[in-house]
Amino acid sequence: MSTWQKLLNWFDERLGLTTIYSTVLDRKVPKVNWWFTLGSASMILFLLQGVTGVMLTVYYVPSPDHAYDSINYIMNEVAFGWLIRGIHHWGASLMVLVVFAHMLRTFYFGAFKYPRELTWITGVFLLLCTVGMGFTGYLLPWNQRAFWATTVGTSIAGAVPFVGEFINEVLRGGTDLSALTLARFFSVHIWWLPAAIIALIGVHMYMIIRLGISSVPTKED
Amino acid sequence: MSQTPHMGRREFVQLVTGFVGAVMGAVIGLPAIGYLISPATKRRQSEAWIPLGPLENYPVGVPTLFNFTRSKVNGWEKTVNSYGVFVVRHPDDSVTVLSNVCTHLACRVNWVPENQWFLCPCHDAQFGLDGQVLGGPPPRPLDSYTQDAVKIEDGNLFIFFKEA
Numbered sequence A: 001m002s003t004w005q006k007l008l009n010w011f012d013e014r015l016g017l018t019t020i021y022s023t024v025l026d027r028k029v030p031k032v033n034w035w036f037t038l039g040s041a042s043m044i045l046f047l048l049q050g051v052t053g054v055m056l057t058v059y060y061v062p063s064p065d066h067a068y069d070s071i072n073y074i075m076n077e078v079a080f081g082w083l084i085r086g087i088h089h090w091g092a093s094l095m096v097l098v099v100f101a102h103m104l105r106t107f108y109f110g111a112f113k114y115p116r117e118l119t120w121i122t123g124v125f126l127l128l129c130t131v132g133m134g135f136t137g138y139l140l141p142w143n144q145r146a147f148w149a150t151t152v153g154t155s156i157a158g159a160v161p162f163v164g165e166f167i168n169e170v171l172r173g174g175t176d177l178s179a180l181t182l183a184r185f186f187s188v189h190i191w192w193l194p195a196a197i198i199a200l201i202g203v204h205m206y207m208i209i210r211l212g213i214s215s216v217p218t219k220e221d
Numbered sequence B: 001m002s003q004t005p006h007m008g009r010r011e012f013v014q015l016v017t018g019f020v021g022a023v024m025g026a027v028i029g030l031p032a033i034g035y036l037i038s039p040a041t042k043r044r045q046s047e048a049w050i051p052l053g054p055l056e057n058y059p060v061g062v063p064t065l066f067n068f069t070r071s072k073v074n075g076w077e078k079t080v081n082s083y084g085v086f087v088v089r090h091p092d093d094s095v096t097v098l099s100n101v102c103t104h105l106a107c108r109v110n111w112v113p114e115n116q117w118f119l120c121p122c123h124d125a126q127f128g129l130d131g132q133v134l135g136g137p138p139p140r141p142l143d144s145y146t147q148d149a150v151k152i153e154d155g156n157l158f159i160f161f162k163e164a
């Protein structure tokens, strides 16, 4: 046995790595098609957004004085800054599309039915969180487009009867867009929503592993 | 297990996967490292020859203050620092250029013609015309620009500024 094998075995004996591997990855799956890869694609995109997002926080500053300049700096001065930001920027739109397509696939294949209702419900929240990530992230560059898109976006909440104005002020952290808006959007974008998404993916995946995935519906279904 | 001298299919797939994995790792990893260490690889631009104007402007034997500012860009933030130097022109047109920062606790010193010394307003240190400590707490003479950091071109005086 090679040293490498021995080392692996030592850890395996204690951590049960092969058990994890066989439960998580060596699952029995029905014969399915490419549409069934959209969930994994969503997860990979989430990881990609996570890694590039963490990288961006190395230089980005969530303050009205510096947000725009710090992004300019990332784009023009930092080595590969354009690449990291580009991936995060395009990945954001792609993730919304892919997660949405994944929802459509689980809907049209009837995969939300018993016993997978909770997978569907956590999925609904995952989609909402993903869209929330897009909404909060869009403000961060603090350019004209971001500013006015968020002005419009938050005022939509203002249309809710009775409590609309209040929701609007909670979102903005005041009556107008300000340093407070930028700070809370940043906080939600990098802490609250990612934490929620990680927790939801945990439940989502637990359900997948526990129940296995559904097969492609047949004519009889 | 491969009994033949040829590479088995499994081995081949492992090898190709390892190779492709390594290439992908490098393509992703190297830019990531470059991104993180980027500010440390930037060349400092603070060094420059500063023009102090025509030598004629500086009377012989009388230390004359010249103020200038240097701006420094750190990322997206620009800071402007001001500096002052005393130019002492000698009869042979050579010059001594002294920093006006006291070597005790960095107050700015002033030339006092009556006493022919630089006086620090903070703790009353005195420095001579050549920067030597004449009295007070400073541990060393005023900083001066070395001869190769001072040049005269077409009658104009320059000093080579470096960040301390």
Ligand code: HEM
Pocket: A035, A036, A037, A038, A039, A040, A041, A042, A043, A044, A046, A099, A100, A102, A103, A106, A111, A112, A116, A119, A120, A121, A122, A123, A124, A125, A126, A127, A130, A197, A201, A204, A208, A212, A213, A214, A215
């Ligand atoms: C961040 C977003 C999401 C991630 C990372 C994710 C991940 C996954 C993964 C890896 C699977 C395994 C099967 C497959 O890939 O098709 C899956 C299945 C499933 N997902 Fe999602 N998902 C997300 C969002 C959603 C949304 C928005 C919905 C619906 C509202 C949803 C509903 C489901 C359902 C019902 C299944 C079970 C499919 C089956 O058993 O055939 N998911 N998800």
Ligand code: FES
Pocket: B102, B103, B104, B105, B106, B107, B120, B121, B122, B123, B124, B125, B136, B137, B138
């Ligand atoms: S700072 Fe000049 S004497 Fe103390």
